[in-house]
Amino acid sequence: MPMLGGVRPPIASLVVLLLVVAALTVIGLDGIQSERIPQAVLNGEQQIAADTALSVRTTIDAEASAVRRTASAYPATSTSAPATALKALTSARKAVLGSALLDPRTGRLLAAGGKPVPLAGVDVAKTASGHGAILPRLVTSGGTRHLVYFARVTLPAQQEDANQDQNQTSNRADRQWLLAVCESLPTLTTYGDGRTAEVLDASGTALATTTRGTASPTAADSGLPAAAAHAASGSGRDTDASGSMLGGTAGTRRTVAGWAQVASTTGPGDTDRLGLVVLTSRAVPAITTAADYSRFALEAAGALAALALLLGLALHFLVQRPLLRLYLSANRLARGATEDGPATLEELYRPVPVHGFGELARIGRALESLRRQLLGESGPQEFPARRGPGYRALAVVCVVVVACWAVPMIFLLNRADTTSAVPAPVLADQQARTEVATNRIRQSLDQSYTDLSDAAARLPGTSRAAQSDVLRRVLADHKQYRSLYLLDRSGDITLRVGDTPLRTLVHVPAGGGITTVNTSGRIPAIAAYAQVRAAKGKAPAAGVVLFGEIDVKALNSILARPKLGSVWVTNDDNKVLAASVGYRAFQSLPDSGLTRLARATQGAPGTAGTATSAVLDSSSGPSVDAAAPLAQSGPTARLGWHVVTAEPAAALQIPAVQAEQRTMLAGILGLTLGAACLGWLHVVVIRPLRSVAVLVERLAGGDRRTVLHPVNHDEVGSVTRSLELIRQALAERGRAARSGHAAGSSRPLLENTLQR
Structure with a gap:
């Protein structure tokens, strides 16, 4: 029989796969270790160092x-x-x-x-x-x-000599x-209370240091700079490698440090060969109560292993053994019906044992009736249409038994309370990283405004062709612009280079800064603008305001950072202007909790507001979220824009969340594999048995015209072939009886021979 056919493979696979899930449950849950400093805190500090280095x-x-x-x-x-x-x-x-x-x-x-x-x-x-x-x-x-x-x-x-010829x-x-x-070295901006940031050279000497709030370093922390420099040198000079370390302990707090190289990520850059390393550190409270999931893992795995063995034994005794015995009985009757001789006739005199219940019992009773019909002891027999539960009900019961173990694993056990499961330092790190991202976006927009202001300062007093040449050079040198154009006092474009402007708002603002020039459409149009002053002693320029529309793709590209999650830039109405993930222009944030978080950053009128963070539950699961105002000063200060981030808690290495994930995964695996194996059993055994039971009862009831075609090459297919041989033998006897040759049949002769 084929390897994947028959009744044995589904039952064996069910037992083996459930035992594998039990083993994976032990391995997965027992591998979760609740350290005094969670790995998520170390990862967060590493990413803060990498963001600062960037x-x-x-x-x-x-x-x-x-x-x-x-x-x-x-x-x-x-x-x-x-x-x-x-x-x-x-x-x-x-x-x-x-x-x-x-x-x-x-x-x-x-x-x-x-x-x-x-x-x-x-x-x-x-x-x-x-x-x-x-x-x-x-x-x-x-x-x-x-x-x-x-x-x-x-x-x-x-020209050294005015008389030299033109050729020379x-x-x-x-x-x-x-x-x-x-x-001087760039000024470091540190985020997160109590965090220290340092720029180190290749030898570990601090070149610049800044601290936010009150830091409490210990004597053991003095070796962190040298260790960070050594780790960076081991990863190569021209890479952006990063890592984390643990420092000294002071009471219930321990220093967590992260380091990252200041090097280009996309090939040779201006920071290569400088050997600079950024080191950030912060003292965080150590966890005093360690979670232990080993006992739960053993109990859950033991329960599943017991269920696997119980289901295997039940299916072996209720399905496999009765089916194999029925298979032997059907073959015996087929031989007795088609072959001549005392030995084969003797097999017809052996009653067919009825094993199991449901379809197998029905087939067994019908086979016994056919045996008597072959011996001429009885005629066709009708069977009642009302029947009891069959093997399909048994498969459903087995699925329910597996579900009794899997459903609590998926929905009830080890459910993490994310509000308390997420360590406070992890939440603080998300807020700090959001502020770093906000500062990076602000720097990009401020630089765009500065570059545009420099270009505007070169326009007064020049011809139209010279102005066009200046704008083309600016567009070539600054890839963040998609379009540059000059507006006159009525708001009409007098000179343009680059792509077609996206602006729909026709206005001539005073001063300079960053703004949006549309309120709808597929692409948000963020633009820097600067006044074009009249040249001294000359008439005012035809264009009075220079606009530079910033390519939103360039802005989106600086939002994404590893393990920061989704990042959005929103305007003062909390509508999305840019994002690190797919979005539609001017749409709302994907969750109302994020909108409330963005609004919470807004301060009193005239103030910049403050960053905030929280653990929120959304339709996609709990997440660690933060929001920060875009700028406190500069050309973007009055916009009221925000930067919002959301990192799924499932992506963080938090023991409680990991235990919930792996518990749910074990439950899903157990239920899926159990249902798949039982579905396999239903397809290759139970459903064919139901069809055979109907056909054999019709055959026993006198239907000699319906041909029984074996579908599968397994035990059920063999039973079907045997029934077809029996049908042909009974049909031949019926035709012989109708033609008047019943007296010349070989059956009485064989019976007399058997009696002698």
Whole structure:
């Protein structure tokens, strides 16, 4: 018989699979360990360090790009003086500590401003001779570490002799200066009360430190910077690796630290080779009561194993053995009906035992009636139409038995109270990470406004063609813009570069900042705008306001962060403007609890509001949620926008939530596999038996015309084939009796032979 056919495989599979689920229950639940510091807290601190490192990296990259962009846009001439050029290149940069212009061929200082730029150990010629952008360097000045940004300033070659011919002048190559700008390390912004953030160099020396609230470091925490630097160096210099560590213990609190490298994630970047590492740390309360799920796991697994063995024995004695005996009885009758000889005739005299109940009992009784009909002891027999419960009811009972174990596992046992199961530090970390994300979005929007303001300052007093050229360069240099356009005093567009504007609001705002220029549609149109001032002594420009529509895809791309969950940016009406997940423009937040959380961040009129967090229950399950106002100052301060995050509690490594998940998984597996095996048994055994029972009762009742076709190559199929042979034998006898040849049949001769 086929491996997957017959009555044995479903029953054996049911027992084996339920025992496997019992083993998985022990392994899964016994593996949950409730540490004094949950893994979710360590993961949260690691992600906060990674988010802080990303902010540092973004700031350094933006500053390096700004220095190079300024140098590239400087309108140098062959007669430009180094001192004048240096002043023009750095006058607009407030963060510059010192600057210098160098001759890249000799390294000679041509001009300097501010504090001396520490260039000891920097090979100027080698630095300037490379191709592509020159990466920033970490230098020491007066015992303090600073960053030096480099850029090439290209100017036409000077004409050394006015009488030289034109050919010699045209063949002379352009000259270059090397601009070096010294600035402090980016200012760290720390979120979360009691958290300390540090920027370390490759040796573990703290270059910048900031603390929010009151931190309580212990003596054992002094080794964390060196350990973080060592862990970062082991992961490679040009990666964005991160990790977590445990520090010292003070009373009931223990320090949790996270580290992350400040390195580019998408290939060579400005922060590569700096070897900077961000270390964040915070003292959190240790858990005093440890949860133990081993006893529950053993009890649940033992109960399921007992049910598996009980169901296996029940199905063996109620289905498998009776069916196999019926299979042997049917074969015996078929041989007696089709073969001649004393041995086969003797088998007809052996009564058919009736085993089991339901369909098997009905088939057994019908077979006994057919046996007597073959011997001529009785005629066709009618069977009652009303029957008792059959094997389908047995399968249903078995499913119910499995469900008695599975349903409590799915819906009742180990149900976590997420409000109390989520540790307070995890909730605080979600809020802190939301604030970090808010700061990152604010920086992006502020930078967009700054870039647009710089472009607007270059427009006054220039021709229409020059203005168009400036806007095209800005659009090429700043990928976050999708469209740049100038508005006149009536709100009409006088000059445009880039894609077709999405704006539907026609207005000419005063001042500058960030705003939305539509209130409906498929794509929210967020734009930076700045005034175009009239040039001194000249008529006002035709365009009075420069708008730069920000590509919402660029904004969406900076929202997603590992283990932060879904992130939304909402306007003052709590309508979605951007998100890290799929969304429709200006739709409401997916849950009313998130809307209430966003509203809770709003402060009194005129104030920025404060961040808040909570554990909320939604249709998709409990989640750790937080919301923060977008900005407290700058061009986005008055918008009233918020950043809302929601991380499913199931994604966090919280012991109570893990126990609930694995308990539910065990219940679902047990119910699914049990129902599947019993459904398999129903398809290959019970349903064919019901059909055979009807046919054999008709055959015993005198129906000799209905052909019995075996469907499966198993015990039920063999019984069907035997019944078909019996039907053919009875039909042949009926035809012989009707033709008057009943006296010449071989049956009386065989009986006399048997009697002798």
